[in-house]
Amino acid sequence: MPCLPHELIAWKILVRLPTKSLLQLRCVCKAWRDIISGADPSFSQAHLDHLHQQVKKPYSLLIAPRIKSESDMEDPRDTRRPWADMKVTSPGLYLWEESQKDIATLLFDISSFPAEGAATRHGLTHCDGLVFLPAEDTVRVLNPATRQIRVLPWSLNSVAPRRCPQGEGHQAFGFGRDHRSNAYKVARFFHRETRGMGGLGMEVFTIGKDQCWRETAVQPPYPFVAGLTATFFKGSLIWTIDYYSPMYDYSHLDDAANMPCFVRFNLEDESFSVMTGPPWYKGPTILTPTLPR
Structure with a gap:
């Protein structure tokens, strides 16, 4: 009985299997290993699209x-230390x-x-099975299916926490997929060491392509809440504006109902747009975006 060509097996059979089965089948032969391990990005995308098309998930x-780590548990009854320490x-x-x-x-x-x-660890997020774990000094992207860990390089725009304008961190991260290129991007908002609107910056790292962070052509229109990870929604990252940041003066905004609350960062063209708050919003309080992913 003649063997089926590897291309037919990949696009008619392997692409329909669950991830756990694919990991086991990597050991069958070199051709299958290369296909499943990502040598052909189109296979990974086709497998992902097939999962999204399932009727009932x-x-x-x-x-x-x-x-708490063991080093901080000498006396569990001691409540004098703030959580941030x-x-x-x-x-x-x-x-x-x-x-x-x-x-x-x-x-x-x-x-x-x-x-x-506790104050330096940011909130995790995930996209298409990849898990993003950012912190003030280390940024990791995990693939639980393949057990791979990617630690992103240190940014030249990073500053020590003690020199941050607000004292509790100077950056906020986001992670998502650019639907045009099917590339996964990490975006990093940061405060420079200078004040004023010139002190805001945004840089992007494209997984599998970039070797270092690259700064966007346009800077963010407002400062974001440091440490608050963006929500990924329909190809964009959405951050909450920080009204209490010393980096910007909001005194000219008199109409609370029309005050900007969120900034949308489009991963495709890396542009910014401003979103107002919900109808019930009455003033400059911190809103946490909880949009569906």
């Missing part, structure tokens, strides 16, 4: 517990699925990651 949650670590990423009810399974062990200050 089970609900799932990605959970990353935070615990504590060291925290995460044992791993856990996946809860609708079918499992009360059970969450370990998806990726990150217990070997160093403990970090």
